[in-house]
Amino acid sequence: MNKKMIFCLCAAIAMAYAKDDLWDKTKKAVGGAAKKVVKTTKKAATSVAKGTEKVAQKAVEQTSKAVQKVGETAQTVARKTDEAAQTAVKETEKAVETAVEETGKAAQKVGEFVQEEIIDPMLSSFEKLDAWKLPDGRLRFDQVAYLGAHNAHANQQEGFLYSQQLWSLENQLKHGVRHFLIDIWVGKEGADKGKLVLCHEDCEKKSRPQRAGKKYHVTFKAYLEKIKKFLDTHPKEIVSLELENYASAKETAGVIDSVPGLRNYILTVNDYDPDKNDGKWPTLDWMISKNKRLIIFDTGAVENETYGYGYKTDRHMVRNMYGTHDIDKACQVRGSVRKGSRLYQLNYFGTIASPLPIHNTPEQLKKVLKRCQEKGVFSKGKAPNFVALDNVHLGNAMKWVNELNAKAAQQLK
Secondary structure, three states: OOHHHHHHHHHHHHHHHHHHHHHHHHHHHHHHHHHHHHHHHHHHHHHHHHHHHHHHHHHHHHHHHHHHHHHHHHHHHHHHHHHHHHHHHHHHHHHHHHHHHHHHHHHHHHHHHHHHHHHHHHHOOOOOOOOOOOOOOOOEHHHOOEEEEOOOOOEHHHOEOOOOEOOOHHHHHHOOOOEEEEEEEEOOOHHHOOOEEEOOOOOOHHHHHHEOOOOOOEEHHHHHHHHHHHHHHOOOOOEEEEEEEOOOHHHHHHHHHOOOOHHHHEOOOOOOOHHHHOOOOOEHHHHHHHOOOEEEEEOOOOOOOOOOOOEEHHHHEEEEOOEOOOHHHHOOEEOOOOOOOOEEEEEEOEOOOOOOHHHHOHHHHHHHHHHHHHOOOOOOOOOOOEEEEOOOOOOOHHHHHHHHHHHHHHOOO
């Protein structure tokens, strides 16, 4: 082997060793660099993750605050909207009430004008209502006639547009009316709620316009107070009430007892029981001397010991049919009739109050009585104790009432 070959072989061997050493060094260098890259990448990733988490948390906080603010704004808007709606409702209700009141006042003025300028002059040719004459005190209550006002509370002078009478209670008393037919209901709303009130129909909102310019109805208590005042100042007068009562006897008795001193005037079965006296009632002199000058007839349990404040209507009174001016239709018995009843009530009024005096004249009422006697509703020869009419100021029925009482007094002699 020559020197050249030996040199080449040595060079090859040296290169092989050098290559292996370079490879090892390269691997070490690459491995170290890779570890550094991984380490740096991890640090970077950790840093990025932490930054992203902070950004995300901040974003969540800002979003939550924004949502809360939106919610608060929505609540404020809702509250203001509700307040605005309530204000609008109140203003609308007030406007409606004002409109109803103004309409009622205007209608009342129109009614007054028609009454004063048209109806009153038209009626000037008719005979005016005679003055009430006190009956002979020796007569029994069942021998005396009284003028009665149907739906006495529903009158023009106290604001009722759909009225059956012109005069107020005070004016009815002033002109000699002594028997009052009134409707009692339990109020359902406003100032009426829970109170016993006088109205027509059922006292709900639909009946309000029946009182021009009046928001609520006349109370039963206020009515009784006026009756008591009259009895206080007229010691020889006797008054009777006929209740179409939609309240209980307990409620009615409660109102009666709320008027101081009223009970003292009321005649009850404990004071005098007609059933124990052959159906006969006490004399007027007896009632005046005992100061029992208010008689209340009711459809309820008014005779029991707990709430006793008067007499049951159908037990003591015979009445003919109401709601028509057809004499044959009117001459039918209203309600149940108990044998032996001595009090008679002649009803003669239509479903709608008549503005014509002819229905209330003595001549017309005599025809009704005669026909009812012929049909057996009333006993022949028996005069009515109560003549119940609409618009008692028309037709001069008082003339006939006074004649009946004068005739009864003559029969005592």
